[in-house]
Structures are given as C-alpha cells and as structure tokens.
Amino acid sequence: MNIMSDIAPFRMFGNLYFVGSSRVSVHVIKTEEGLVVIDTGYPDMYEQIIESMKVMSLDPADICAIIHSHGHIDHTGTTLRLKEISGAKTYISRIDNDIVNGTLDLSWCKELGVENPGNFDCDVLIDDGDEFTFGTTKIRFKSAPGHTLGTLAIFAHLCENGEKIVAAMHGGAGLNTLNDEYIAANGLPSNLREIFRKSLHDLSTERVDLVLGNHPQQNDTAGKLQKVLSGEKITDRGEWQTFLKNTELSLDRLEARS
Numbered sequence: 001m002n003i004m005s006d007i008a009p010f011r012m013f014g015n016l017y018f019v020g021s022s023r024v025s026v027h028v029i030k031t032e033e034g035l036v037v038i039d040t041g042y043p044d045m046y047e048q049i050i051e052s053m054k055v056m057s058l059d060p061a062d063i064c065a066i067i068h069s070h071g072h073i074d075h076t077g078t079t080l081r082l083k084e085i086s087g088a089k090t091y092i093s094r095i096d097n098d099i100v101n102g103t104l105d106l107s108w109c110k111e112l113g114v115e116n117p118g119n120f121d122c123d124v125l126i127d128d129g130d131e132f133t134f135g136t137t138k139i140r141f142k143s144a145p146g147h148t149l150g151t152l153a154i155f156a157h158l159c160e161n162g163e164k165i166v167a168a169m170h171g172g173a174g175l176n177t178l179n180d181e182y183i184a185a186n187g188l189p190s191n192l193r194e195i196f197r198k199s200l201h202d203l204s205t206e207r208v209d210l211v212l213g214n215h216p217q218q219n220d221t222a223g224k225l226q227k228v229l230s231g232e233k234i235t236d237r238g239e240w241q242t243f244l245k246n247t248e249l250s251l252d253r254l255e256a257r258s
C-alpha cells in the first residue's frame with residue numbers, strides 16, 4: 001500500500017507543518033512542550049500521517065496535544081491511535097464533544113461511508129475566546145458555528161526569524177450541513193445559515209497573515225507547497241478576507257436556492 005500523501009509534507013512557516021493529504025488537512029506545530037496536532041484526518045490516514053511526520057523529522061511519540069476544528073470523522077479519525085502512541089491530551093469545543101462522544105449522531109460517518117473508529121470524550125473542552133500556550137506558541141480559539149454548532153476558528157501565533165505572524169484556520173467552511181433538509185432532519189436551529197453568516201462577519205475583524213485550509217482546497221495548500229519549494233513567501237494579508245467573502249458568496253447561492 002502506498003502510504004505517501006499526494007501532497008508532500010512541508011514546513012509552512014516557522015514551526016508549522018502540513019502533514020495531511022488532498023482529502024483533508026492535518027497540521028503540526030512543533031513547540032517546546034511537544035507537538036501540537038490540528039485535526040487527525042480520516043481513520044484510514046493513520047499510516048500516511050505517521051509517514052509524513054517522520055519525513056519532517058517529527059516524532060509522533062512527542063505529540064502533546066491534539067486539537068480538533070470540529071467533530072466530523074474526517075477531522076477526528078486517527079485521534080485515538082495518535083493518543084495511544086503519545087499520551088497526548090485531546091481538545092475540542094465543548095459543543096462538538098457531544099459529537100465525538102456519541103451523544104449527538106452528527107459525526108458525518110454515514111455520509112462519508114466511514115466506519116466510526118470509536119467514541120471518545122476529549123480531555124479539554126474549548127469555549128469561545130479560550131487561548132492556550134505551548135512553550136512560546138500561543139493558540140487562540142473563536143467559535144465559528146454553522147458547519148457544526150461547535151466549529152472553531154483557530155489562530156496560531158507563530159514566529160520565524162523574528163517575523164511574527166498569525167496563521168488561521170476556519171474550522172468548517174463547508175455548506176453541506178447548512179441546507180434545509182439537513183437542518184430539519186437533525187433538529188438544528190432553523191436560522192443556522194444566519195448564525196454562520198454572523199460568524200463569518202465576526203471573523204473578518206481578525207488580522208491574519210497566513211490562511212490554513214481545513215481542507216487543502218480552501219487555501220490552495222498544494223500551491224503553497226510549490227511556493228515554499230521555490231523560496232516564495234506564502235503569507236498574504238488579503239487572503240483571509242477573500243476566503244471569508246468567497247464563503248459568504250457560496251452561502252448567498254445556497255440561500256437563493258433554499
């Protein structure tokens with residue numbers, strides 16, 4: 001079996017690495033306290049993630065924290081196995097913990113045709129505005145409800161050769177859970193699209209230097225890899241605003257069809 005990713009692992013900026021694939025992003029931040037993993041991919045990505053980390057000289061046994069952008073299976077699939085080999089603490093929003101522990105049947109396993117690797121409770125439950133420090137790296141969270149009610153936007157404060165930046169990920173920009181049928185079938189708030197729109201506006205006040213994709217298509221991760229390989233910068237102050245605007249335009253189109 002070929003376990004190499006179709007997007008080669010690479011160092012994006014400072015201590016931030018991409019170790020996911022074109023299917024879904026997995027990021028690692030190497031801190032003085034250990035490795036912080038952001039999202040863990042589909043269950044069948046375990047070997048690929050381990051291989052990509054090794055290529056980057058990141059020892060999976062050094063993982064100290066596993067952070068989840070939201071509770072869907074394509075972002076939580078290898079968490080239990082990574083925790084088993086490292087003893088890492090797991091983090092998720094208080095709201096989406098009910099998805100990963102099975103209280104709410106909203107894991108998206110059925111829709112993605114994925115066998116659930118097992119329910120679990122996370123060790124640390126995140127609320128809007130929380131921030132955590134791992135060595136010299138600060139990571140902040142804002143709630144960004146819509147894709148799931150507990151989706152988080154994640155802001156990592158990074159430094160490379162004295163240049164300080166904020167790298168940010170919208171933890172769930174997909175509109176697949178925002179149509180009327182899904183909302184009604186799952187007892188979600190009838191104004192969920194309005195909730196999502198408001199959160200996009202709230203996030204637009206943030207100054208972001210580097211956009212991270214929850215899925216690699218969101219931020220052209222493959223294009224960023226090519227830029228890094230040719231020595232170009234991938235920071236861009238305008239990309240966050242463009243991303244939020246384009247997401248809202250997609251929301252407008254969905255609204256018009258509803």
Ligand SMILES: [Zn+2]
Nearest residue numbers: 070072147172
């Ligand atoms: Zn999702």
